[in-house]
Amino acid sequence: MIAITEKYKKEVIPAMMKRFKYKSKMAVPIIEKVVLNVGFGKMISGKTSDEEKKIIKSISNGLTLITGQRPVLTKSKKSIAGFKIRKGSLVGIMVTLRRKKMFDLLERLIHIALPRSRDFAGINPNSIDKRGNLTIAIKEHISFPEILPEKAKMFFSLEITIVTTTQNREQGLELLRLIGFPIKS
Secondary structure (H helix, E strand, O other): OOOHHHHHHHHHHHHHHHHHOOOOHHHOOOEEEEEEEEEOHHHHOOOOHHHHHHHHHHHHHHHHHHHOOOOEEEEOOOOEHHHOEOOOOEEEEEEEEOHHHHHHHHHHHHHHHHHHOOOOOOEOHHHEOOOOOEEEEEOOHHHOOOOOOOOOOOOOOEEEEEEEOOOOHHHHHHHHHHHOOOEOO
């Protein structure tokens, strides 16, 4: 198994230069960052503050194990009565990864977590937006090898966004396919 960084240098750059006729290696798009996000609004609604703290701590510990980096709590920016959310209340937790930690996570995501996810049949190409960024959801965080299912107190789903420097959807799709993401044809 070739590391993503090596594969990018040896295979992806030449293929992207040939396909999109870039004049320089520096013009070839790259993966800029990976953002993991967990919303826990429904999980903590109607719970006591002690139960809320336990849920938040459990999710935080799970994300720390997966990413190797401490997550940040996110607060709501405005009140929404329909969702019973007040301005400034905790609604989620997120981690932004760059460089080595990002590539380590992508290795585990492509080769271990996605194939281990239940009912996985490839990534839908519609998950890539018009700027070439990929957003996928993982139903259970236990598909990552760092999480032991027998020790996990609760299961949660997470959203992973892979941000690229591509200019359009076609370039993003090609870049992610060449890197090794299992995108449906």
